[in-house]
Amino acid sequence: MAKVKVATVWLEACSGCHMSFLDIDEAIVELVRAVEFSRSPITDIKEFLPVDVGIVEGSVGNTEEEEVLKELRANCKILMAWGDCACFGGVCGMRSTFDKEDVLRRAYIEAESNYDGKIPCPPGVPALLEQVKPVNHVVKVDCYVPGCPPDAETILYALKELLEGRIPVLPSDMMRFD
Amino acid sequence: MAEISLTINSKQVKGGEGLTILEICKANGVDLPTLCHYDGLTDVAACRLCLVEIEGERRPMPACTYPARDGLVVQTHTERLEKYRRLILELMFTEKNHLCAQCVASGECELQALAYRYQMDNLRYPLSWPSLPVDSVNKYIVVDHNRCILCGRCIRACDEFAGIHTLDFGYRGWRDKVVADLGQPLGESSCISCGACFQVCPTGAIFSKVSAYKGRAPECEQVMSVCPICGIGCEIRAYIKDNRVVKIDSPDLTKPRGLLCNRGRFISVQPVARRVLTPLQRKNGKLESCALSEALELVSARLRETKARHGSSSIAGVVSSQLNNESVRAFKDFLAGTVGSKQLDSLDGDHFRLVKQALQLSRTKKGLKGVEISSLEELLDADCIFVAGANPLETHPVAGSYIVRAVRRNGANLIVFDSTENGFPYQATLWLHPDKGKEALALKALIKVIMDGWLAGESAGTKGLAASLKDIDPADVCKHTGLEYHDLNAAASMLGGGKKCIIVYGQGILQYKEPELVSLLFDLATVCEGKQRTSSTLWLKPGGNSIGLWEMGVANEGEFSISTLSRNKAIKALYLLLGDAQVEVPELAARPEGVEFFVVQTSFMSAIVSQADVVLPSPLWTEVSATYVTLDGVSKHVTRLVRPPEGIRADWELINEIDRRFKK
Structure with missing residues (x-):
């Protein structure tokens, strides 16, 4: 049987979901028999190729993340969101409660560690969006694995469900937001 | 039904x-x-x-x-209802900033649990990301509006359980939020920090500073016990993790004594500073730690020596009324039995003797009967409460809450009689502020107005009292006490018109040490009694186990009193049993002259400790199982919550050990 092709990205995130995925330990041996990783921070492949499953960690906070997410969506059949940031906005979304300009000024000028700070601006760096969004507010998402980060077992459960041909919906007792 | x-x-x-x-x-x-x-x-x-x-x-x-x-x-x-429920949850999550990963309530949050139940793994509505304040001015309680779902539980608990009604909704529509009073920070409002609000909060919107992030309820062992701090005897549920009290809450807020107060909820959860963890003895003028057996041997030997040289009456013991019955019993047995000394008193013994004298005065001189409240719950259905020289919301907040509830629910009249304090600032019906030192005169005038005006002819059997007041002219008294006659008259009408009057008194009246003044409160209670009218008094006792001590006869009238200690040259050895009481003892500000040997048994380092020859470590109340008696006379068993630190034993064990060695 042909291997299932998977691409993963991390957007506005801490990479914790990917780390938690690697915590599946020896189960990864079994997994790679059925799965082939395409573009992913783990493989370090940079270009998007058509895949069966796209996985996204993190929320959408700037124009680049928006673009990457849309490109992933265009190249995958099923899109799965990992973690509270991707599902709900999460900790990365906390900056949305402040004015964008205030956030930038605080970080690049007022922060105690700065010396002669300047606010970086496009085109050198992607522009921040006014507010951080969960991924399903930008593209269509097929399934969700919330958690901060989701447990390795929960991630594995969701992947196995996909391999079995089902769209995973976490049962109540596997749900975690922390 | x-x-x-x-x-x-x-x-x-x-x-x-x-x-x-x-x-x-x-x-x-x-x-x-x-x-x-x-x-x-x-x-x-x-x-x-x-x-x-x-x-x-x-x-x-x-x-x-x-x-x-x-x-x-x-x-x-139905499918429709379940769809609505998930929709409501999503709306709640998108309305405010619910970030479980950094929330103190995660794992014990009712909103989160429902989101799990409804498998809410994404949000279909735009997130509002409102910019909301966090109020952390209160010493114990934080209000984080980011997590508030506006269910109003805290508001109703503040109103219905505590009776204080500090919290309510402020603003309208999407600006709606929980506010204290007229929008003050909670720490600057009428809040009494009873903590009912955060106990009922379904999310992490209101939480306790002292318990935050120390352990979630499901990870803790739960122990039911009783709080012995102020003598009200509230039932508590303690959450224990790693031999540490993480949280104390009420097992049932609907029960009469289920409210708890800031001390019950927070004091025993806070870290303890300056604890005495080993026995200390004075060597070359300095206190140095030593082995327990050495300290016990030294105490028993020096006491034996003192007895041999100066007689058993040269040894005196003073005990704090925060101590449990078992320790006090052991202490009394040792001192009165083994040593043979009658020199025993409690730190609040003077108050006990004062009130006893006042009762006798009221009974014998005027032929009246003393009337004491039978249970604290009687406050709840009183219709006139006279608070004299006490501030229950500060000293006994649960009793204070009862009084406030009586005012708000029954429309009871609340009269605050105090020369200095302005108790019940938000709830009192009437304040009487007689000049300091003129309280007795003011009370006499009040009684006179009630007897002559409001209850003329009804106060039978009070002829003796009437006679003693015949020279009192209320209008004239007002000129000399700083009271307004119409206030005095209003107070008299409330007391005279009440069907159930309760006179609450405390430190502010007792501080003068005048039995005559205290007896006037009993007189007042007696004149308010009549046909279909009852009245009683409630003394807010100073210690958590005052009654327990007094019932044991620790503060009986004898030749010894803590207040005369500094003048009592006959005392050569003094044993001060403080336990975990954190009290100042002005009588012992300096080491009493003539005392050659001074033992202090306590949990905390203090000015008194620095004068001692031997210091023995006491456990905290949370570290032993023991019995206490509430201020309305009910015996309560307090269960141990945590193990004491290594080497610390119950107070009675140390005393029994000294007793055994003394006899050798």
């Missing part, structure tokens, strides 16, 4: 008339999700999660406020 029969989810169930559909569902095992409902509080149908479909109703109705009727046909879990 007439029985009714209705159909819930095609099943025939029975219930009582007057119950809500939610109550009948609960009684029949139908699990309806709720957030704003809390057992014991008025239902307000704010969260809309308990919506049910009722035949004949055009739209879903909230089960928590819908009165059940005979023959109703109810559906509780």
Whole structure:
């Protein structure tokens, strides 16, 4: 049987979901028999190729993340969101409660560690969006694995469900937001 | 309650008339999700999660406020209702900033648990990301509006459980939020920090600073016990993790003594500073730690020596009224029995003797009977409460809450009689502020007005009292005491018109040490008694176990009193048993002259400790199981919550050990 092709990205995130995925330990041996990783921070492949499953960690906070997410969506059949940031906005979304300009000024000028700070601006760096969004507010998402980060077992459960041909919906007792 | 029969989810169930559909569902095992409902509080149908479909109703109705009727046909879990419930949860999550990963309530949050139950793994609505304040001015309680779902539980708990009603909704529409008083920070409001609000909060919107992030309830062992701090004897539930008290809350807020106060909830959860952890003895003028056996041997040897040289009456003991019965009993047995000394007193012994004298004065001189409240709960249905020289909201907050509840629920009149304090600033009906030192005169005038005016002819059997007041001219008294006559008259009308008067008194009256003044309070209670009218008094005792000590005869009238200690040259050895009381003892500000040997048994380093020859470590109340007596005379068993630090033993064990060595 042909291997299932998977691409993963991390957007506005801490990479914790990917780390938690690697915590599946020896189960990864079994997994790679059925799965082939395409573009992913783990493989370090940079270009998007058509895949069966796209996985996204993190929320959408700037124009680049928006673009990457849309490109992933265009190249995958099923899109799965990992973690509270991707599902709900999460900790990365906390900056949305402040004015964008205030956030930038605080970080690049007022922060105690700065010396002669300047606010970086496009085109050198992607522009921040006014507010951080969960991924399903930008593209269509097929399934969700919330958690901060989701447990390795929960991630594995969701992947196995996909391999079995089902769209995973976490049962109540596997749900975690922390 | 007439029985009714209705159909819930095609099943025939029975219930009582007057119950809500939610109550009948609960009684029949139908699990309806709720957030704003809390057992014991008025239902307000704010969260809309308990919506049910009722035949004949055009739209879903909230089960928590819908009165059940005979023959109703109810559906509780239709596809439409379940869809609405998930929708409501998503709206709650998108309205405020709910970030479970960094929330103190995660793992014990009712909102989160419902989101899990409804498998809410994404949000379909735009997030609002409102910019909301966090109020952390209060010493113990934080209000984080980011996590508030506006269910109103805290507001109702503040109103109905505590009776204080500091919290309410402020603003309208999407600006709606929970506010204290008129928008003050909680720490600057009328809040008494009883903590009922955060105990009922379904999310992490209101939480305790001292318990935050120390451990979640499911990870803790729960121990039921009783708080011995102020003598009210509230039942508590302690959460223990790694031999540490993580949280104390009320096992049932609806119970009369289920409220708890800031001390009960927070003091024993806070870290303890300056603890005495080993025995200390004075060597070359300095206190140095030593082995327990060495310290015990030294104490028993020096006491034996003192007895041999100066007689048993040269050895005196003073005990704090925070101590449990077992320790006090052991202490008394040792001192009175083994040593043979009658020189025993409690730190509040003077107050006990003062009130006893006052009662006798009131009884014998004027032929009246003393009347003491039988239970604290009587406050709840009093219709006139006279608070003299006491500030219950500060010293005994649960009693204070009872008084406030009587005012707000029964419309009771609350009269505050105090020369200095302005107790019950938000609740009192009337303040009487006599000049300092003129309290007795003012009380006499008040009694006179009641006897002559409001209850003329009714106060039978008080002729002796009437005679003693015949020279009092109330109008004239007002000129000399700083009172207004119309205030005095108003107070008299409230007391004279009350069906159930309670006179509450405390430190502010006792501080003068005048039996005559205190006896006037009993006189006042007596004149307020009559046909179909009762009256009684409540003394807010100073210690958590004052009654326990006094019942044991620790403060009986004898030749020894803590207040005369500094002049008593006959005392050569002094044993001060403080336990975990954190008190200042002005009488012992300096080491009494003539005392050659001074033992202090205590949990904390203090100025007194620095004068001692030997210091023995005491456990905290949380570290031993023991009995106490409440201020209304009920014996309570306090269960140990945590193990004491290595080497610390119960106070009575040390005393028994000294006793054994003394006899050798």
